[in-house]
Structures are given as structure tokens and as C-alpha cells.
Amino acid sequence: MGKLYVVGIGPGGLEYMTIKAVRAIEESDIIVGYIKYLDMISELIKDKQVFSTGMRGEVERCKKAIELSKDNTVSIISTGDAGVYGMAGLILELSKDEDIEIIPGVTASLAAASIVGAPLMHDNCAISLSDLMTPYELIKKRVELAASGDFVISIYNPKSKGRPFYLKECIDIIGKYRSGNTPIAIVKNALRAGEKIIITDIDNFSDREVDMMSIVIVGNNSSYVDKGRFITPRGYGR
Incomplete structure (x- = not known):
């Protein structure tokens, strides 16, 4: 019987992959993934058999990975963490009696947070603005409830050509519950490669530079910027 690893490769740089993720890929006979994500780990898989699909080929990829894993050791990869908007859930929904191991990775909000400071030090949540599988009205409801609960909010899939106004509308919703100087990191x-950082606030927010390769982090009512670092205090005595 084969083995199926569901691997989070982190943000895309090999140095940010976990040792376990690297070992699983090295152990695997076959690597399955979205073609652009496979390019990110090309150095690790140059001697491997590869099955790839384009954008929105998630179901096809997962079914193929499960099929191949019956007689092979297979890794199906996601950027970030496979259990955060990745392949882990779909693999488990489709699986039967396969030997499956989920290997975590650094998700986008953690990668972005490490660059801009410590914005996620208190209670926080992640919300995707993609409406491919979630109605936009439900997305807006979740944004409003998170904003009213004073959560730091990490926004995934913030803006695409098909939904150019969602992000601005959601920042406006958050602005009903936060001061205008609440920090936002893009x-x-x-x-x-191609990393770019913008630290702004609700009053001065612009989505001009935001795309699907971006993560947007909105602070809570205690968050602030000091010496260019975005900080959300945990409340430790100083």
C-alpha cells in the first residue's frame, strides 16, 4: 500500500519549508500540484514524476493524488499550510482507506506578519474574499462579526479582476468598528521573490497595489505602528 502526504510548502522559498515537508517530498515517487506552485520547489522535484494542473484544477489534482497513492508514495502540495485554504480538506473528503499524513506549513498570514512586525499577537482570524465557494453576503457577514469582535483580521484572496471592489467594501465595514488610524499591512x-510591503491605515487605505498574491492584515483597536513595525500588544505588563 502506498502513502499520501498532503504538504504545505510555506510561502514559496525553500528556506521556509519545514524539515518534515522536505523529507516527505524527497521520499515521494510522485509530486502532485498546481503548476505554479511546483515551480517554487523545482530544485526538490527535478528527479520526480510530476502531475500538474492549472488554476481551479483542485478536484482533479486531489483525485489523481489519491489514485496514484494506492501503489506509490505521493505528495500533493499547497502553498502556505495545506489545511488553510489548501488541499487537506478536499483530500480527506474524497479519501476512503488511504494512508494520509498532513504536513503543516507557514501560512500567508504568518509569513506576512513576520515581515511587518507582530500584528497577530492577540486574537485574530483569517477571512478569504474569494466568492467561488462562499457567497459574498456571507463573507461580508463574517467580516462584520470579526470587526465587531475586535479581531485582528488577515484577509486572503483580497482582490482579483473578477471582484475588484470587495476589499474596499470590506475595509469600509471594518472601519465602522475601528478608528481611522488603525494600521493595515499589505x-x-x-x-x-518580488516581495513588497505597504503599511497604511484605514483612513488612507488604497487597494491599488493589492492582487491575489497579496495578504492584507487589519489591526484591532489596540494595534499601532512604532518605528515602522506593526504591533498588536498582548497586554503583558511593561
Whole structure:
């Protein structure tokens, strides 16, 4: 019987992969993934058999990985963490009696947070603005509830050509519950080539530089910027 690893490769730089993730890929006979993500680990898989699909080929990839794992050791990869908007959930939904191991990775909000300071030090949540599988009205409800609960909010999939206004509308919703100087970090290509950082606030927010390779972190009512670092205090006595 084979083995199926569901691997989070982190933000894309090999130095940010876990040792376990590297070992699983090295052990695997076959690597399955979205073609652009496979390019990120090309050095590790140059001698491997590869099965790839384009964007929105998630179901096809997962079914193929499960099929191949019956007689082979297989890794199916996701950027970030496989259990955060990755392949882990779909693999488990489709699986039967396969030997599956999920290997965590550094998700986008953690990668971005490490660059800009310590914005996630208190209670926080992640919300995706992609409406491919979640109705936009439900997304907005989640944003409003998170904002009213004073959570730091990491926004995944913040802006695409098909939904150019969602991010600005959601920042406006958050602004009903936060002061105008609440910090916002926009991080594009966190911890990989082409990295770009913008630290702004609710009053001065612009989505002009935001795309699907970006993560947006909105602080809570205690968050602040000091010496260019975005900080959300935990409340330790000083």
C-alpha cells in the first residue's frame, strides 16, 4: 500500500519549508500540484514524476493524488499550510482507506506578519474574499462579526479582476468598528521573490497595489505602528 502526504510548502522559498515537508517530498515517487506552485520547489522535484494542473484544477489534482497513492508514495502540495485554504480538506473528503499524513506549513498570514512586525499577537482570524465557494453576503457577514469582535483580521484572496471592489467594501465595514488610524499591512509575495510591503491605515487605505498574491492584515483597536513595525500588544505588563 502506498502513502499520501498532503504538504504545505510555506510561502514559496525553500528556506521556509519545514524539515518534515522536505523529507516527505524527497521520499515521494510522485509530486502532485498546481503548476505554479511546483515551480517554487523545482530544485526538490527535478528527479520526480510530476502531475500538474492549472488554476481551479483542485478536484482533479486531489483525485489523481489519491489514485496514484494506492501503489506509490505521493505528495500533493499547497502553498502556505495545506489545511488553510489548501488541499487537506478536499483530500480527506474524497479519501476512503488511504494512508494520509498532513504536513503543516507557514501560512500567508504568518509569513506576512513576520515581515511587518507582530500584528497577530492577540486574537485574530483569517477571512478569504474569494466568492467561488462562499457567497459574498456571507463573507461580508463574517467580516462584520470579526470587526465587531475586535479581531485582528488577515484577509486572503483580497482582490482579483473578477471582484475588484470587495476589499474596499470590506475595509469600509471594518472601519465602522475601528478608528481611522488603525494600521493595515499589505504584503505582496511574502518571503519570496518580488516581495513588497505597504503599511497604511484605514483612513488612507488604497487597494491599488493589492492582487491575489497579496495578504492584507487589519489591526484591532489596540494595534499601532512604532518605528515602522506593526504591533498588536498582548497586554503583558511593561
